[in-house]
Amino acid sequence: MRGANIETKDNDNRTPLLLATKERYKSIVAQLLAKGANTEVEDRWGRTQLSCTAAYGSKGIVIELLAKRTNTDAKTRTGRTPFSWVAAHRHKSIVIKMLAKGTNIKAKDTVGRTPLSLVAENGNEKIVTQTASGGRRYRNEG
DSSP: OOOOOOOOOOOTOHHHHHHHHHOOOHHHHHHHHTTTOOTTTTTSSSSOOOHHHHHOHHHHHHHHHHHHHHTTTTTTTTTHHHHHHHHHOOOOOHHHHHHHTOTTTTTTTHHHHOOOHHOOOOOOOHHHHHHHTTTTTTTTHH
């Protein structure tokens, strides 16, 4: 008897890894990554695992995905990158980790917003400063 297919998809094109990242199930994410789950699968909205976990603010899962060299600049159907989700939701510790990995801070979504403009809209001065500097002080920490 064979094991379950870890790349199986539901009607929204979500894999077990994408669902586990969205729900912040860190131990399940770790198990799926250890089994070689694909970190670049997009759901029907174009969200990758990193986009989902970035939006929901799970630093531990973001760190695990970044360790797998997950694409930090993958765009959703609306043009948002994982970093723009982090910026919009003001997850400072994840901002720092992603800046350290060299994420594209100038990526524009379909209406022309950048991560910096999303941070500015949400009024977090420290994140604005870090994003505006391009994360230069964090590049060697990631």
